Amino acid sequence: MKKPLKIIISGIGNRALPRDPLKSNWKGWVELINKMEEFHLVAAHDIDDSALKRTAELGYLKPQQLYRSLEKMLKNIDCDAILVSNPAQFHAQTIQAALERNLHMLVEKPFVSDVNEGKMLIREAKRRKIVMAVVQNWRYKDVGQLLRKAIKDNLIGGIGHIFFRYLRNRENPRYPSYIFREKSPLLYAMGIHHLDLFRYILDDDFASVSGNSFKPPWSFYKSDTGVNLFLKTKKGASVVYSGTISSLNNVIPQESLLIDGDMGSLVNESQWLEPPLYFYPKEKKEGINLSKEIKNTDIYTQYNIADQRILKNFYLAVVAGIKPACDASDALRSAVAVEACHSACQTGKTVYLRY
Template structure:
């Protein structure tokens, strides 16, 4: 299914919803892009929006508490949704229904059920909804994938992630801060490296005695993936000393060799073969923004389109369920329950019709994904 493109002159005019840390990161990246223009910042707290606007240095930058009203008032072409996860669904629904394409922060929504509803709404409106999994936009990650190309079938992908951030705020109070707020990045990168979706997961989470988090800040998860490969995640958010990069430390074991990547520098492969670095995807948020703009201008399929991204959130939801239930969880069970919930909760009859038209969740999602680009 295609999405509507824009045929307008000049930079893409954008409103950012959310004036927190991520919202401010987006405003900086929009200002740095020659192809984008920041025209407004929205936040439920007027003082936060005004403070973020002042920090941009843009004289008279528009602010407001209603992102859609602000977008309409400023003539914005699209919306960047940098609100908290619980607000991702309602803000994106309002934007898509108002005819605004959306570039959203991860996760796609607070639950897989909400993510499925947003995928159906994007189909119904024809508007692009892309999720920014910014870790995908790292040149070394793409180089690691290219180095795997000549090594045959991949059997094991493993990542160690050890950091000790003191965030304060909502993360310190979350039930599963590592799995819910961070691990989705590594889960999504594993899907990219393997060109595969998850089948099942066994997960255990726990909280070291010295942890400053209320919820479990450490976890081990083993995913069975399409094609038979295994992906293992071993991580902690309360491990000071000898910390890994924020991308983690990776080992990928294939039929004829191994690729190592520390998450920041160029990966190494043994044996070391020539490789084609492929397309330049840009880096981090700037890469997400660049691909979003290219998609809207030229109709090119972006990484992270809602249909492609939902499976990464399903990995998180399945992992937390596995840890809570003490058993292996099938991804299809999570998708089926989420689909049932999405249908039960949907109040828009046209979106409901789209959901009911899907032959299955996996078929609906896989028919519109471009993870391997």
């Protein structure tokens, strides 16, 4: 029997405890943690009473373990770690408060919405020897793992370019209203997954970006919801990234990824990076299914597999000192990329990334 980590959560929203479990893409942090012997959920915090009520009604925690004040929870509860799953704009202040308690942290993406703030928090976590890991779950999905292995094993040779297209309909007026006021929502909510995945599978970093943003007349969002970007990596690969969260498309897959190397191509057409992943050797029309061994390829299972891997990885980072697969310094480099993409679209100029 493992000694469980006593963990608390800040933000019991859709990601932690899905409001409509039958339609959700994931089980959610509360249920996953509840089932794992590595963790013991000891308290939760949310600013919304209804979120706390739901957690109690579903039997996950007792009313006295539920807090509307983060400070009170941090003061009253004996714990080892915190999962930060509140909206991105509150991550930095939640992390800061938890740092003062020397808690290990698993933070939902995007790690922070301000890179300089992120740097300061990382410095403080290092000084206190705290594990600070970030949920970049595209890395941990089976296709993310297979892509990295294929490229590492030199299956497609030297990488020339990535073509990625994202077509999502996120124009849903039932979403919480803050969503529609967020800065560059495509980049900060979804682009962070994709750019982080590219960094991870290429084992590379972005060097420069240029691009434009746009928004259709029917959009509910304050910021632009689409981008057309051209990025170069430090090792010289080109990345063409076009996406929108205002698409009315319900037919063609949301995500379309093509990676060309000098010995072949990797192709994944999916909703949320689920299998299949195909390898097309140079000049061959028949693809090889690299994901054929994967039994459960549906969206829900793929999310849950990734989330469980992240939790186990975090546990080992805390108890055994292994380096998390995505620590905060690593996640910050993806945040730098997102910030540079945003700035390139705002200024119309090429932005050279500084880390």
